[in-house]
Amino acid sequence: MKQHLNTLFVTTQGAYLAKDGETVAVRVEKEIKLRVPIHTIGGIVCFGQVSCSPFLMGFCAEKGVSISFLTENGRFLAKIQGPVSGNVLLRREQYRRADDEEAAASIARMILVAKITNCRAVLQRLLRDHPTKVAVKAVAQASNKMTTAIEKLRESAHMLDTLRGIEGESASTYFGVFDNLITAQKSDFMFDKRNRRPPLDKVNCLLSFVYTLLMHDVRSALEVVGLDPAVGFLHRDRPGRYGLALDLMEEFRPYLADRLVLSLINLSQVNAKGFSAKESGAVWMEDETRKAVLVAYQARKQKEIVHPFLKEKVTIGLLPWVQALLLARHLRRDIDGYPPFIWR
Amino acid sequence: MPDCNSIDEADRELIAVSSLSQYSYCPRRCALIFTEQLWDENIFTARGQIMHEKVDSADHESRGNVRLEYAVPLRSIKLGLIGRADVIEFHKTEDGWDVFPVEHKLGKPKPDSSDKVQLCAQAMCLEEMMGISIESGALFYGRTRRRLDVAFDRDLRADTETTARLVHELLASGLTPKAEYSAKCKNCSMVELCVPKTGKHVANYIEAMTRLE
Numbered sequence: 001m002k003q004h005l006n007t008l009f010v011t012t013q014g015a016y017l018a019k020d021g022e023t024v025a026v027r028v029e030k031e032i033k034l035r036v037p038i039h040t041i042g043g044i045v046c047f048g049q050v051s052c053s054p055f056l057m058g059f060c061a062e063k064g065v066s067i068s069f070l071t072e073n074g075r076f077l078a079k080i081q082g083p084v085s086g087n088v089l090l091r092r093e094q095y096r097r098a099d100d101e102e103a104a105a106s107i108a109r110m111i112l113v114a115k116i117t118n119c120r121a122v123l124q125r126l127l128r129d130h131p132t133k134v135a136v137k138a139v140a141q142a143s144n145k146m147t148t149a150i151e152k153l154r155e156s157a158h159m160l161d162t163l164r165g166i167e168g169e170s171a172s173t174y175f176g177v178f179d180n181l182i183t184a185q186k187s188d189f190m191f192d193k194r195n196r197r198p199p200l201d202k203v204n205c206l207l208s209f210v211y212t213l214l215m216h217d218v219r220s221a222l223e224v225v226g227l228d229p230a231v232g233f234l235h236r237d238r239p240g241r242y243g244l245a246l247d248l249m250e251e252f253r254p255y256l257a258d259r260l261v262l263s264l265i266n267l268s269q270v271n272a273k274g275f276s277a278k279e280s281g282a283v284w285m286e287d288e289t290r291k292a293v294l295v296a297y298q299a300r301k302q303k304e305i306v307h308p309f310l311k312e313k314v315t316i317g318l319l320p321w322v323q324a325l326l327l328a329r330h331l332r333r334d335i336d337g338y339p340p341f342i343w344r
Numbered sequence: 345m346p347d348c349n350s351i352d353e354a355d356r357e358l359i360a361v362s363s364l365s366q367y368s369y370c371p372r373r374c375a376l377i378f379t380e381q382l383w384d385e386n387i388f389t390a391r392g393q394i395m396h397e398k399v400d401s402a403d404h405e406s407r408g409n410v411r412l413e414y415a416v417p418l419r420s421i422k423l424g425l426i427g428r429a430d431v432i433e434f435h436k437t438e439d440g441w442d443v444f445p446v447e448h449k450l451g452k453p454k455p456d457s458s459d460k461v462q463l464c465a466q467a468m469c470l471e472e473m474m475g476i477s478i479e480s481g482a483l484f485y486g487r488t489r490r491r492l493d494v495a496f497d498r499d500l501r502a503d504t505e506t507t508a509r510l511v512h513e514l515l516a517s518g519l520t521p522k523a524e525y526s527a528k529c530k531n532c533s534m535v536e537l538c539v540p541k542t543g544k545h546v547a548n549y550i551e552a553m554t555r556l557e
Binding site: 087089090110113117124147150154226308309310325326329330332334335336337338339342344 | 380523551
């Protein structure tokens with residue numbers, strides 16, 4: 001399979017990135033702290049006050065390495081990328097299907113089957129690993145509800161609104177028992193319900209940050225295969241929103257993001273001291289916590305799994321790219337449906 | 345990287361000479377590169393790139409009775425082709441110059457005629473541009489470091505014309521032929537973008553993956 005390349009995350013405030021021969025040099029206070037060969041990285045992500053030389057920008061564009069600028073908290077600001085990749089026929093087909101309610105719904109349906117199946121798998125895993133610790137009954141009930149939703153989705157075609165209804169219900173069922181998945185540091189990491197913008201507790205703060213990282217990866221993957229990340233099937237067009245990236249992200253949320261957040265808490269890789277609350281009740285991560293999350297996210301992306309549809313080994317970090325490619329191939333009518341990523 | 349972006353808007357109907365050998369190798373590969381605009385830089389293509397950079401770096405030189413021109417732009421209105429020849433050798437003869445195209449290939453001679461078709465297409469472009477006739481050329485293979493002489497006979501010319509017509513039809517259709525998995529897929533640099541083994545089993549896949557154990 002395609003080689004999974006690292007993302008270079010730069011979180012040191014005041015860092016300056018420059019081209020140095022065939023490498024990216026990271027300078028902090030005029031001292032070179034790190035030098036990375038360009039061919040080993042797939043992308044550079046800069047958090048906060050990090051700047052970049054124009055020569056490096058040109059060099060990265062030429063090598064197909066994207067550079068993204070995010071705020072310290074991970075909100076997307078801008079991105080530097082070479083020429084638009086891919087094929088206008090593919091994008092037109094994407095728009096045509098997005099305009100056709102029935103066609104859009106058939107892709108959205110596959111994505112939601114995968115999302116809810118993956119959510120259920122997270123719950124099932126917990127029931128298997130901690131049968132005594134958890135409120136077995138509630139979690140099992142939630143899992144059963146999701147099975148019903150999956151069957152409903154599998155059986156027949158639905159209108160988009162119906163699909164959104166099923167998805168909304170499953171999400172509230174899932175997050176309704178999510179607190180049970182937290183098996184350590186219980187008093188510090190309580191979860192009531194999903195909230196965001198801003199997150200009001202530490203768990204939501206972690207979830208939001210990891211979703212942002214995932215969003216960034218999925219968006220890049222869509223761009224690389226030549227799809228327009230703004231035009232979705234389940235998520236309809238709204239200026240400034242990456243509808244297709246949000247669509248494709250759904251199937252990865254439980255598998256990649258939620259499990260990562262849970263293991264960070266359950267294995268005590270983060271702790272309560274690494275967060276602070278603002279007057280408004282908004283919860284922020286301290287630098288050290290953010291670094292720990294990034295390291296864990298990177299480490300998880302390096303892991304290899306067998307892709308359930310292709311039956312080939314891929315790194316987890318390549319999954320967004322593989323799914324984007326499969327979606328593009330389906331849109332170009334190579335595959336008779338969109339095969340979403342399902343974890344088991 | 346196939347240089348199809350540099351084709352002028354006005355020259356849209358001209359297709360790349362290199363697309364002919366891609367088509368002979370695999371029509372789907374040709375469509376993936378030129379229609380889908382997918383191109384995967386891998387070790388093979390990267391090496392090819394380096395080899396071509398060497399060829400492209402000088403523009404001409406002379407060796408005794410042979411003059412060499414590198415990276416020569418080519419075009420044929422008749423075949424609807426545009427491209428570039430790696431090396432054109434001009435051999436001095438008693439009454440002028442013999443024109444002799446040489447195409448550099450990374451690997452070794454292939455069992456199919458794809459490289460010969462590409463070379464013949466180059467020759468046919470030169471014939472049209474220069475108003476001459478060219479009898480033969482050569483393929484130089486990096487792996488064997490051997491030159492293979494190719495005569496532009498009637499069969500090869502007919503083969504080249506047919507291939508050019510088929511590529512025009514393929515690219516004009518905007519369609520990408522379905523994948524057919526075969527032994528050559530293993531060595532194809534596009535295999536990961538092509539995913540030739542996937543097919544019509546999405547419903548079965550969903551069914552199997554959503555079932556509870």
